[in-house]
Amino acid sequence: MISNWAERLLRLNGELRDAFSEGMLGDRLHRRALLTRTIGPIRRLRRLGEAELGRVLGGRGLVGVDGSVNTYGRSHPYYVDFFRAMAMPGQGEPLVLQDLYCPMVAEETALPPGAGELEIRQVRLAILEVQAALAAVDRFSPRLLLMDGPLVRFDMRAKALFQQLREKALAHNTLVIGCIENIESHVIATLLGEQAPPGWRGRYDRDILWDVLDYGEVLQVSGPAKGRESEEDASATIRTWFMQSATTPGVVGLDMLEEQVPEASELMNYLFSLSPADGRGIPIWLDLVDRAVRLTDVEIAAMVELLDPSVRRLFASKRDARFF
């Protein structure tokens, strides 16, 4: 059986190696040259000094927004989703929004009919996160609002609210940045279209950019961030830049509103300063918010205690009684 696997695994290895080889993608220098010529400039970033750090936010502060979902119960529809979104300012108490969803007591949701379980969950979470972001702009009026994930995704999943957020952010002069650690976009290949080398077609940005930028460099993509999960026009007004902010090769994406590109450019050094060289490459503040927003199993267990045993029974699963 092992030998059967081994054979197939070796074949897979060969195919993938060839598909992602320098021969297909182009060598490093070649890729850099092509990117700067067709996509946008590659800029070198630096860590800000004490004085610059003191004035970079213009005294207005920083807010990070992240959400979490915990599910109690295992099988559809016997589960409850606990949603929580948090907007955490550098100073002061975080703003927290919560929601609860159980498919057995379906509520009105603005979802495409036939949407799957997973989609419902993601849409609800996105809505809650954008709501938290909106409230945070009102309450804290920060200079910088960091969101966890591509802005395009919020645009798609919570269209009306995201539109409100865009307007409010522009009015408050709050810079909105979405940070993406797992880039699943084809922005570069899409922008190049017919011009793209054959090896780049259909490839994710992260593969084209693997080991292309030096630590501390950012690729400022000049065109709109199309080529996301969908081709909706939402992405037309969003830009994505790619930053090599960790020492391991592999970029992170930074989404921004088209109108805010010049300001974002100014804050790039700051975002770089906030990113640990050893980590996943996104600003540390989002790590902290992520940690703060997450509910622990103990907290969920404590909340579930509020349910009657006869109700709680619905969510129990034989799986939980497994020995191993």
Place this chain on the structure above:
Amino acid sequence: MQVVGLTNEQEVIVVDHLRPFRINEYLTIDDASLGYPQGEVVETQSFNRFLDFNPEKGIIGPEVFHALTASTSYDIAQHNVHIARLRLLESTPVPVSPGTLVREPTFEEVRHLLVKGNPDTGMVLGTIHATDNLEAGMPENLQNRVHLLVDGQVRGQNGVPFIFEPRAMQQYPHIGIFGGSGSGKSFGLRVFLEELMKLRIPTLVLDPHYEMTFSDVPANCPQGYRDIRFEERYRVFQVGQDVGVDFKRLSTRDLIALLNASSGLSEGMTNAVEALHRPNDSYLSFSSRVEGLIAALEGGDQPKEQAKLPAEARSIPLSSLKGIQWRLNRLYRAGLFTQDIKPMEAALRAGQLAVVQGPIWMLNVFAAYVTGTFYRQRRDYKDAQFRRETAPYFPPFILATDEAHNFAPKAFDAPAKSIIKEIAQEGRKYGVFLILATQRPALLDETVTAQLNTKCVFRTVRASDIATIKEETDLTQEEARRLPYLRSGDTFISSAIFGRTMPIRIRMAKTSSPHAENPFDELHQAAESSISGFWELIEPVLDAYGVVNDAQLIDVVRDLAREGHTYTVDALRRQMDELTERGLLVKETFLGMSQYRKGSVANQ
């Protein structure tokens, strides 16, 4: 602060977000139904979930948090969680309820645990660790009792004073002071002795290091801290010079012990002493008896001399006699038999500290004699009292010594060992107590160690000593682990009086050792004073000569000789070169000959 996690009747975990805990600090569990139990922090930790360390994930560089803090005033420390393991001093009937609040106790709540004596009638030895937050509620008579010396700096009292009541020794006798060199052990012993002088408790001190004098004032002693004129409360005696053994009062056993200490006795010699020594022998009568016998045996056939001897003496071999004579002479030459111990007895009767100094072999012999004598007098007095008879009064007293393992060693014999053992086992009945300091508790006789009801443990590094300490005290595993890292002057006092181990910072001494000067500083100073002496000598000569060249050195030697200073030309040149190095002279070469003149430094 609140209790979290799994609890039991003896121990709980306490967490707080605001302040770190301190080891040995006292905390009160705020539960009226349990009677507000007190506990002592035995282990501390702090944790920040954002600064977790996972070697596989790498760490977040400080510059990143700095960027955050500098731009937003965010403080990562707000996520610190401080954790303490709190050991309850008395077990509770049921486990402490998790979630119970915990607070700092007031002084009154812990007074009975910390203060077991009166600062005026007890020995104020230092302060109890991590009690500074209790100072606020402390009565005035406990405040400002001591100063502390921390890293060479004098500090005021910082916490609750530790008071050892000597009266408590009636029930829990004898004190041991253990610690390696540099641990603060000798200095701790000094503080004990200062307190004994304060209380005018008669004390006999064996001082093999010649350091237990109390006239020197420490360099940085704060104004008014030295509140006693120690000069009047102690006397120093040199064995063989100020005090000695009254030969007439020696028993045969004592004499054998003395000779044995001088140098080991063979069985033959021991038998010989037993045969020759008579009660009330003086040194003269005994030594001439030995001498006469030697003369008789060496002279061959001198029946007259031999006839005078008792029958059992006739068979003593010459070599044994010679051995005895040699040992006797050694003690005599050391002056041991020319004095007696009356001045020491007088000092004890006056409530003074009687310090005996001498080389360790002689001190051992003498200690056996003097301690035995005093102990017997005290015992006779008390025994007579028990029997409702009368006997001359002798005061209760304390025997204190450093390097106690020399006087009562484990596994082999020493002259003073049996008397120290006797006091260890029976002394309490008669009001005679021991304070034994040693850096090698593992080498101290076990019977003696077992009787030390109070033990001060300073920094100890040797595993065998730590093992002994662990066996002989109630030090916990954690405390034993801290032993090799204690700061100088920090000590654990494990006492039956307190019922548990107390962490103490020994107070600053009010007197200082005469050896405070570093011998290497002394060398340097001696060199300095010799060279400056030479400069004073040579300066007028140079002034007269103007310039001294090589050929003239011989004239200078002659000039100096006339004034009574002897130098060779070589020695003179060496000293002149030394002065040249310091810039006082300038050495030049003129016409191929070197010459000296006064340098610019000298002319200033």
